[in-house]
Amino acid sequence: MxxxxxxxxxxxxxxxxxxxxxxxxxxxxxxxxxxxxxxxxxxxxxxxxxxxxxxxxxxxxxxxxxxxxxxxxxxxxxxxxxxxxxxxxxxxxxxxxxxxxxxxxxxxxxxxxxxxxxxLGLKGDSNPVSSMSIGSLGEEELIKEIKLLKEYPILKLKIASFNELNYLQKIRTEYSGRIWVDGNCSLQPEDLEGAIHILEENKVELIEQPIPPGNYKELKKIKGSSLVKVVADEDCAKPQDLFLLTECVDVVNIKIHKTSGFSESLLMARLAKKIGFEVMLGCKTESVLGVTAIQV
Incomplete structure (x- = not known):
């Protein structure tokens, strides 16, 4: 056949x-x-x-x-x-x-x-708690969205500018759960110190890809400087990228569509853990079928 x-x-x-x-x-x-x-x-x-x-x-x-x-x-x-x-x-x-x-x-x-x-030789343990992503919004619209999603255990806020970090104080009056921030490369290296300060004040757990990829020295400066974990996304597409990120980030975000399939994703996840990174499994805005694949 x-x-x-x-x-x-x-x-x-x-x-x-x-x-x-x-x-x-x-x-x-x-x-x-x-x-x-x-x-x-x-x-x-x-x-x-x-x-x-x-x-x-x-x-x-x-x-x-x-x-x-x-x-x-x-x-x-x-x-x-x-x-x-x-x-x-x-x-x-x-x-x-x-x-x-x-x-x-x-x-x-x-x-x-x-x-x-x-x-794939995996244990099939229960999936870790996932986050709900919220796109970049104005403060008033964002607060409305937060109120609708306040039952979710983790909210990931995507930002498009440093100014949006100032919404966190108002968000904390409406939401007491875990917060992650996805910088989407929107910050500049000179913004990092101030950004980390705001994130700490509002008990944000991590910031993902705060600055454009390739700024390893700048990431290294903030890693470990606070309790806020630093996550690589755009900086992490292939297994060889992991070696450039040692001492720069705490977590790597692995996405099946970036690595071209299960095999490479699994290789990256295992290698990342060996090196000492925590691993986040991510997705883009995609179909239910695409999102389901990462849960394997």
């Missing part, structure tokens, strides 16, 4: 705009891949840039080429399949590789009647 990959591109509308330093999103674009083999179907998805008709036709053509290359393979040759497709230019479309890797693992699990976490 041949392996066959099918592709579907979708634009998913958001209930409300999600604002970050990169602008306001009202919808997201997703690629969904399904892999068929012996009556089993594995599915995977990833974010992709807004697609045009030309891009859609190009991706359909790529999937046709992939089917010709792997049709005689089985999902048990997953590593070989991924390696061969990368050699054939798959790195130009990392979202396809990510989706395929997830779909192949899903297919493997279904074919042997095992959950994917067991295929």
């Amino acid at each position: 041949f392996i066959e990959v099918e592709i579907e591109l979708k634009e998913l509308l958001l209930k409300k705009p999600f604002v970050t330093t990169r602008g306001a999103k009202t919808s997201i674009h997703q690629v969904f891949l399904s892999v068929n083999w012996k009556g089993y179907v594995g599915v995977g998805s990833s974010l992709l840039p807004p697609f045009s008709l030309a891009m859609k036709n190009q991706l359909l053509s790529i999937i046709t080429e992939w089917n010709n290359l792997i049709r005689n393979r089985s999902p048990f040759e997953r590593e070989f399949i991924i390696r061969e497709l990368i050699k054939e230019g798959g790195t130009a479309f990392p979202f396809l590789i990510t989706s395929l890797d997830i779909a192949l693992f899903d297919l493997l699990g279904k074919s042997v009647n095992l959950p994917v976490y067991k295929l």
Whole structure:
């Protein structure tokens, strides 16, 4: 029985705009891949840039080429399949590789009647408590959102400027739970000392990627200077990035879509723990299928 990959591109509308330093999103674009083999179907998805008709036709053509290359393979040759497709230019479309890797693992699990976490050699312990992200908003609108979400144990506030840190004092009058702040690269190195002071005053546990990537010396200055943990996101995309971040951050945020699949994500998580980092598993604004994958 041949392996066959099918592709579907979708634009998913958001209930409300999600604002970050990169602008306001009202919808997201997703690629969904399904892999068929012996009556089993594995599915995977990833974010992709807004697609045009030309891009859609190009991706359909790529999937046709992939089917010709792997049709005689089985999902048990997953590593070989991924390696061969990368050699054939798959790195130009990392979202396809990510989706395929997830779909192949899903297919493997279904074919042997095992959950994917067991295929990966994981314990399957209960998932840690997750945070609810809130996009960058004006103070009044943010407080309204906080009131709606005050039952969540952790809120992650995305900011687009230093000034938004001043909202924390008002937030603390409405919310007593755990707070994380995602800087989204919005601060400058000279802002860090003042930012840490405000975060400490308002009992914020961590700040994620406060400044643009590559500023290792500046991150090193604030790591350990307070109880506020420093998290790398944009600075942490591949395993080799971990070695640049030693003594710079406390936590690394690993996202499947950044690492191009389960295999690389698991490698990064294990390596990060060996080095001494805490590990956060993150996602983008994506489909339920994409978010579910990180819980494996």
